[in-house]
Amino acid sequence: MALHVHPDIAALSPYVPGKPIEELQRELGLTRVIKLASNENPLGPSPKALAVVNETAATLHRYPDGGAYRLREALADRWKVTLEHIILGNGSDEILGMLARTFLSPGDEAVMADQTFVIYKMEVMAAHGKAVTIPLKQWRHDLSAMAAAITARTRLLFLCNPNNPTGTMVSAEEVGRLLSRLPEHVIVVFDEAYVEYVRSAEFPDSLAYVREGRNVIVLRTFSKIYGLAGLRIGYGVTTPEMTNLLNRVRPPFNANSIAQRAALAALDDDEHVANSRAVNQAGMEQVVAGLKTLGFAPIPSEANFVYFDAGRDGRELFEALLHQGVIVRHIEGRMVRVTIGQAEDNQAFLAALARVIQAS
Numbered sequence: 001m002a003l004h005v006h007p008d009i010a011a012l013s014p015y016v017p018g019k020p021i022e023e024l025q026r027e028l029g030l031t032r033v034i035k036l037a038s039n040e041n042p043l044g045p046s047p048k049a050l051a052v053v054n055e056t057a058a059t060l061h062r063y064p065d066g067g068a069y070r071l072r073e074a075l076a077d078r079w080k081v082t083l084e085h086i087i088l089g090n091g092s093d094e095i096l097g098m099l100a101r102t103f104l105s106p107g108d109e110a111v112m113a114d115q116t117f118v119i120y121k122m123e124v125m126a127a128h129g130k131a132v133t134i135p136l137k138q139w140r141h142d143l144s145a146m147a148a149a150i151t152a153r154t155r156l157l158f159l160c161n162p163n164n165p166t167g168t169m170v171s172a173e174e175v176g177r178l179l180s181r182l183p184e185h186v187i188v189v190f191d192e193a194y195v196e197y198v199r200s201a202e203f204p205d206s207l208a209y210v211r212e213g214r215n216v217i218v219l220r221t222f223s224k225i226y227g228l229a230g231l232r233i234g235y236g237v238t239t240p241e242m243t244n245l246l247n248r249v250r251p252p253f254n255a256n257s258i259a260q261r262a263a264l265a266a267l268d269d270d271e272h273v274a275n276s277r278a279v280n281q282a283g284m285e286q287v288v289a290g291l292k293t294l295g296f297a298p299i300p301s302e303a304n305f306v307y308f309d310a311g312r313d314g315r316e317l318f319e320a321l322l323h324q325g326v327i328v329r330h331i332e333g334r335m336v337r338v339t340i341g342q343a344e345d346n347q348a349f350l351a352a353l354a355r356v357i358q359a360s
């Protein structure tokens with residue numbers, strides 16, 4: 001029987017995640033594989049989070065706390081907002097979907113950069129909205145062009161800061177200017193998955209806009225610096241009015257019980273966060289210097305990955321590195337993104353890259 005599919009869904013392609021280590025091992029018979037493809041924390045999970053996982057396992061016959069009281073309370077406390085300002089997601093990914101479903105009617109528009117986190121476009125299309133993509137300017141969000149693209153149909157504006165895949169950021173001043181000219185019917189989605197890695201003092205205080213009651217939502221995740229990507233837990237900080245609306249489409253037990261407990265423990269693990277930041281900073285210097293020595297010009301990054309022009313087809317470079325046991329991410333054309341790992345893995349990546357260049 002022919003399936004009847006909504007044309008907006010038929011037009012989508014499934015999300016392609018970073019290649020899993022086991023898959024490459026299976027395909028190429030490699031024993032040692034280094035994955036620098038999904039911006040994961042090379043130090044692993046927060047040890048404090050690991051410690052509570054076993055404890056929680058004994059209660060797995062129970063449903064999770066659907067309201068995630070303790071974790072939301074801790075987040076509210078940390079960000080100086082109330083419990084009603086916090087919404088949890090099965091990864092921040094899930095909140096992106098909730099935003100699209102809640103705020104887009106068919107044909108409504110969402111403004112985003114053309115090179116940014118691909119899930120925005122997918123969720124907008126899946127909600128029958130229209131993705132309006134604005135070219136980056138010198139690898140950064142072009143906020144003036146984004147503001148100029150706003151129409152009466154615009155409902156959402158996605159601002160990935162720092163941006164994935166470029167690693168670039170927009171400043172507090174630039175964001176302030178954008179918000180001062182934005183009509184009230186547009187919600188700004190600040191996706192700050194990598195905020196804990198940022199070193200620039202110019203980074204915007206987006207949570208201040210939430211506290212002022214502006215129509216913005218700040219998305220954060222436990223998948224990156226907290227090292228809990230496999231548990232799937234992220235959150236949004238926004239106005240109580242917005243959480244109330246988003247809660248209408250949120251699946252009832254979307255944040256699982258282990259994830260809630262582990263995230264609560266990880267949130268308090270300042271030592272793991274500080275170590276992760278330090279390892280990333282040293283690794284960033286190592287990878288950037290190594291890439292430059294090999295003749296590449298990596299784009300300065302505020303995150304835990306770096307984007308560069310491979311000077312050749314990026315897919316070919318990606319495939320050649322796979323044969324060397326290193327998984328990076330081909331984004332488009334000649335552009336490749338590599339996640340910063342621990343020193344030894346960074347070195348192995350640079351050595352593999354050098355071999356690939358020499359061989360061609």
Ligand SMILES: Cc1ncc(COP(=O)(O)O)c(C=O)c1O
Pocket residue numbers: 038039090091092093094117160163164191193220221222223229232233234
């Ligand atoms: C910019 C950005 N936002 C959101 C996410 C999703 O994170 P989560 O694991 O919380 O769904 C990612 C993950 O790669 C990301 O890069």
